[in-house]
Amino acid sequence: MGFPGTWMTNSESVVYRVVPKCACSTIGQIMFYSDHGEFFDGDIHDAQHGMHKWAMDDSQPLITANVKAHKSFAFTCVRNPYTRILSSFFDKICGIQRNGRYYRGNLVPLLIQKYGIEVGDPENGFEFDQIKSFRRFLLFARDTIRWRRPMEPDIHWSAMSGHISTFIVNGGRYDKIFWTEQFNDGMQQVLDKIETPNAIDLAKIPRFNESEGHGPKRLHPVEDYFDDLSMHLMYEVYKKDFNLFKYDFENPANKMPIGEIDLNEVHAKLGE
Incomplete structure (x- = not known):
């Protein structure tokens, strides 16, 4: 490999x-x-x-x-993990990519059809219910990671x-x-x-945020996107990320780490 x-x-x-x-x-x-x-x-x-x-x-x-x-x-x-998945949603699902099209071609139409997601469009200023659509995207992300359907999980x-x-x-x-x-x-x-x-x-050094500016702006605080069910899905999929890299699963509003990363623990748990 x-x-x-x-x-x-x-x-x-x-x-x-x-x-x-x-x-x-x-x-x-x-x-x-x-x-x-x-x-x-x-x-x-x-x-x-x-x-x-x-x-x-x-x-x-x-x-x-x-x-x-x-x-x-x-x-x-x-x-x-909370801010990372939100960033993925606004960039890769809602945003128009550098080639002028949606990410991965038929992915967005698939999500609209199978999961009822809305993404808005540049013509109307990307007006749509961000929280409802994000939570449906999270369900899709979980399905791809847990069951590899309707497609393989995206990087x-x-x-x-x-x-x-x-x-x-x-x-x-x-x-x-x-x-x-x-x-x-x-x-x-x-x-x-x-x-x-x-x-x-x-x-x-400037920040090279290549994903910025081609999708809608996040309108709400991070924690507003995650209700009890969303947090359950997050833990189901990203439990290792929260635990190994010391992020606060209990409080989506806290983006800062709550402990030190133990490299020996990371190597032991991820080297199995």
């Missing part, structure tokens, strides 16, 4: 396991800048040069050799622990897992541990 979703700088200064919806665009651009002294012109996910990615065949033997020997500092980044809403575990199961070990909610602190701790051809000043 190898190391899907793994990126590495050309200089092999650092290895990163991508977790979708967890600041991956910003992290990728920081890695690119650290080697080249400039940002990639475009969405870093589209970059076919300037860094190693598991999705590129030529990079696979280099990434494999590095990770198996633990030659470089390896890290990843996580996010509160943007499948559990973070699932993404992170592939790296461990196949022989990798993380040196750091940090939270998007404390991005600068966590990213600085990574940068302090590595040597890069170009210095990074995090205070001057």
Whole structure:
């Protein structure tokens, strides 16, 4: 299986396991800048040069050799499951993608038909019942993850622990897992541990939010989207994410972690 979703700088200064919806665009651009002294012109996910990615065949033997020997500092980044799934809904389900179409073509019509979801449209300012539609989307996300129907789960809403575990199961070990909610602190701790051809000043790095601006704005506080049933579904699907990465399941209004991530626990629980 190898190391899907793994990126590495050309200089092999650092290895990163991508977790979708967890600041991956910003992290990728920081890695690119650290080697080249400039940002990639475009969405870093589209970059076919300037860094190693598991999705590129030529990079696979280099990434494999590095990770198996633990030659470089390896890290990843996580996010509160409540805000992550909301972000996935507004970006991937309600938003028009860079190609001018809905995400994954027939996905949105399928959701409208099978789950009664509304997504609004740019013509009417995206007016629709966000809370009702989100809760129906959450039911769909649960169905894809638990029963793989009506389709396989998408990387943007499948559990973070699932993404992170592939790296461990196949022989990798993380040196750091940090939270998007404390991005600068966590990213600085990574940068302090590595040597890069170009210095990074995090205070001057823009946030590369590639999903922003092509969908409706979230109109309500996070907690308004999650009633008792929604929280039950969240725990059913993301129990490991809440527990391993120390997020507050009981209070959707609290996006901040409530404990320290124990790397030994993560490796033990996700390496099985």
